[in-house]
Amino acid sequence: MTLRPRLRPGRFAARGATATLIAIAIVAIAGRWIAPYDAALPGDAATERLLPPSAHHLLGTDAIARDVLSRLMAGTSVSIGTAVLALGIVVALGMAWGGVAGMAGARTDRWMMRIVDALLATPRLLVLLALVAFTGRVSPVTLAVLIGLTSWPPMSRIVRARVREIAATDYVAAARAVGAPPARILVHHVLPGTVPAVLAAAVMALAAIVPLEAALTFLGVGIAPPTPSWGAVLHDARDRTLDAWWLLAFPSLAIAATVLSVNVLGERLQHRASGDTQ
Amino acid sequence: MLRFLGARAFQAVLVAFVVTSVAFLAIHLAPGDPFSIGPGDPPELAEAREAMRRTYGLDRPLWIQYPAMVGNLARGNFGVSYSHARPVSSVMASVIPRTLLLMGPALLIGVLLGVAIGTWQGVRVGRFSDRATSALTLALVSLPEFLLALMLGTVFALRLGWFPATGMRDARAVAGSWLGSIPDVAWHAALPCATLVIAIAAAVARYQRAAAAEAMAEDFVRAARARGASTRDIVFRHVLRRTTPVVLTVIGLLLPLLVGGAALVEVVFNWPGAGSALLGAVNGRDYPLVIGLVLIGSVAVSAGSALADFGALMANPAQRTGS
Numbered sequence: 001m002t003l004r005p006r007l008r009p010g011r012f013a014a015r016g017a018t019a020t021l022i023a024i025a026i027v028a029i030a031g032r033w034i035a036p037y038d039a040a041l042p043g044d045a046a047t048e049r050l051l052p053p054s055a056h057h058l059l060g061t062d063a064i065a066r067d068v069l070s071r072l073m074a075g076t077s078v079s080i081g082t083a084v085l086a087l088g089i090v091v092a093l094g095m096a097w098g099g100v101a102g103m104a105g106a107r108t109d110r111w112m113m114r115i116v117d118a119l120l121a122t123p124r125l126l127v128l129l130a131l132v133a134f135t136g137r138v139s140p141v142t143l144a145v146l147i148g149l150t151s152w153p154p155m156s157r158i159v160r161a162r163v164r165e166i167a168a169t170d171y172v173a174a175a176r177a178v179g180a181p182p183a184r185i186l187v188h189h190v191l192p193g194t195v196p197a198v199l200a201a202a203v204m205a206l207a208a209i210v211p212l213e214a215a216l217t218f219l220g221v222g223i224a225p226p227t228p229s230w231g232a233v234l235h236d237a238r239d240r241t242l243d244a245w246w247l248l249a250f251p252s253l254a255i256a257a258t259v260l261s262v263n264v265l266g267e268r269l270q271h272r273a274s275g276d277t278q
Numbered sequence: 279m280l281r282f283l284g285a286r287a288f289q290a291v292l293v294a295f296v297v298t299s300v301a302f303l304a305i306h307l308a309p310g311d312p313f314s315i316g317p318g319d320p321p322e323l324a325e326a327r328e329a330m331r332r333t334y335g336l337d338r339p340l341w342i343q344y345p346a347m348v349g350n351l352a353r354g355n356f357g358v359s360y361s362h363a364r365p366v367s368s369v370m371a372s373v374i375p376r377t378l379l380l381m382g383p384a385l386l387i388g389v390l391l392g393v394a395i396g397t398w399q400g401v402r403v404g405r406f407s408d409r410a411t412s413a414l415t416l417a418l419v420s421l422p423e424f425l426l427a428l429m430l431g432t433v434f435a436l437r438l439g440w441f442p443a444t445g446m447r448d449a450r451a452v453a454g455s456w457l458g459s460i461p462d463v464a465w466h467a468a469l470p471c472a473t474l475v476i477a478i479a480a481a482v483a484r485y486q487r488a489a490a491a492e493a494m495a496e497d498f499v500r501a502a503r504a505r506g507a508s509t510r511d512i513v514f515r516h517v518l519r520r521t522t523p524v525v526l527t528v529i530g531l532l533l534p535l536l537v538g539g540a541a542l543v544e545v546v547f548n549w550p551g552a553g554s555a556l557l558g559a560v561n562g563r564d565y566p567l568v569i570g571l572v573l574i575g576s577v578a579v580s581a582g583s584a585l586a587d588f589g590a591l592m593a594n595p596a597q598r599t600g601s
Contacts, residue, residue: 013413114285118292121580125538126572129560130301208535211422215542218424221560237428248432252425260420 014268017261024258028080031073040074040226042066050244060246062236072250075228080258082144082223083209089148090205091198094155095191101156102163103186113160119153128212132221140223147212151205158201162194196272203266207259214255230254282591286584290577297576298351299344301569306340351573357566361559366570369555374574376446377551380467381540384474385529391475392482393525397513399483400490412487418480423539427473427546434469441469444548470547474540478532485528489521496520523590530586534579 027034037057042064051061059069101112131146132138138146166172167190175185216222217231218238225232230251237247336343350357356366395415399408418426435443446466493499494517502512541553548554552571559567 114289115292118289118296118580121289121534121583122293122297122576123534123537123579125535125541126556126575127297127300129541129556130297130568130572131304132560135304207420211425215422215424219542219545219557221557234425234428245432248428252421252429255425256417256421259422260417263416263420 013264017264020257020261027073027076031076035070035073037067037070053246059250071228071233075230078140078229079213082140082213085144086147086209087202087206090152090155091202093152095159098156098159099163099186099191102160103182116153116156124150143223147209155201158197159194162197163190166190166193200269203262203269207262210258290580293576293580297572302344356570359564359567361562361564366566373552373555380470384471388475388478389482392479393486396483396486397490399487403491415480415483423477424542424546427543430469430473442466446550470543470549473543481532489524490517493517493520523594526586526590530583533582537575537579
């Protein structure tokens with residue numbers, strides 16, 4: 001019995017998700033240049049504070065008269081950049097740990113997986129809060145490193161399972177027979193075969209990582225101001241969600257749309273990686 | 279059985295050790311300490327700062343501080359909270375029950391609701407009603423708890439005014455009996471609890487739907503149908519029995535995520551539980567309280583996951599007789 005929800009999203013949903021992610025990627029790369037205003041520059045404090053969405057400010061302005069659309073666009077590169085960097089660390093650590101455990105003997109493997117199980121049972125947000133508490137407000141890169149360091153265990157389990165399967169195949173036995181060292185077998189013959197599963201798992205990991213940045217920055221312990229990010233706009237929305245609903249609604253929409261698209265695509269990829277064909 | 283318990287107890291100890299060591303390292307690698315406000319520290323207070331550091335043992339070398347901390351924690355001594363100026367254990371004794379007050383009912387209602395929705399969907403997999411509600415649960419799963427909390431708070435507390443927006447008790451309430459405050463507390467707990475219930479129910483429903491749909495395709499369901507059993511009978515007698523281990527395993531996997539989500543929900547609604555206390559301790563650099571809360575949270579999650587997995591093992595007849 002599998003523990004994965006088996007809703008295979010339809011083609012229509014998958015296309016919508018792909019389009020959404022492409023749009024977000026474009027904004028993440030070019031957001032600073034295509035934004036209508038300077039994200040950091042406050043407007044006229046007397047007349048442009050907390051304006052609701054209008055033709056001039058499509059998504060309104062915040063408490064110090066900055067354009068919310070511009071801040072969200074500039075913030076996209078910070079939020080998505082942080083998430084992608086964290087994801088890179090997750091993939092690297094997950095493949096290294098899972099690869100070694102999968103190739104190692106039964107005893108080493110058991111110990112390595114026990115450690116992973118222990119880390120999986122640790123509430124990640126609490127540990128991150130503790131880490132951020134002690135490092136103080138952080139740069140996007142530091143936050144990405146912290147998130148990456150605490151998010152790799154699920155990835156390592158998936159890699160290990162695939163490595164065990166591949167290590168039992170004939171071509172790996174052949175490589176062993178000609179005397180290839182284990183490290184070489186792992187890198188050249190085994191790890192490439194894990195890529196589809198890693199890809200599917202990476203997409204799912206992204207769905208968990210994007211909200212983490214937003215949550216920590218929202219709490220005021222994540223990325224330090226004035227760097228714009230989705231979480232930073234939400235932080236500005238705190239305590240004024242009633243009189244300035246646009247400060248809450250639009251960053252929430254960005255986060256939810258990203259996570260939803262990633263979930264839809266991730267499930268499709270997982271079906272493909274596990275060999276289901278429609 | 280003993281093996282299982284032993285492995286899980288070992289795992290909990292490992293979690294506790296890793297968490298405290300990481301926290302300790304982070305504390306001492308980071309610049310500054312709780313009695314300093316940074317480069318602009320007034321020099322005339324230097325002596326007072328030194329005295330505080332001596333009081334809390336922060337002036338001793340790390341290779342003395344670390345074993346001392348581990349030894350104290352192992353004996354259940356969490357030290358003294360800097361910001362509350364009382365033992366960490368007494369702070370935790372007042373905040374953790376308030377968190378359980380939210381999480382307990384939320385977990386119970388959320389799981390039951392999730393199983394109900396998931397089973398209902400699983401029985402009619404592929405039909406319009408299933409597709410529509412599955413899209414809804416996917417959307418809800420994709421919405422982080424703290425955003426859901428902010429939205430529910432804005433709509434139902436601030437705009438409609440049906441529920442209080444923050445806190446646990448009405449400030450105007452006369453300090454009365456413990457029993458008399460129950461309706462007031464429940465009133466305040468409604469929105470944070472509802473947030474968690476929605477998050478839990480959506481996640482559980484998605485797994486339950488898959489498991490129920492899988493069970494409905496099994497031979498024993500066809501056999502029951504051939505005997506003339508109604509769908510209702512089949513669901514209650516056969517399908518739910520088959521899916522229980524899945525639900526329990528899912529709860530075990532969800533717990534670590536849930537504890538983090540609940541902490542954020544507490545902060546959004548200003549619920550004075552462990553999550554709010556943790557954020558306060560983080561902002562105030564109250565090391566002993568941060569370590570105590572993270573440690574207790576991690577060990578509780580380990581124990582909860584173990585309990586859920588144990589339940590899953592017991593609920594699965596194949597595993598029970600097989601091993």
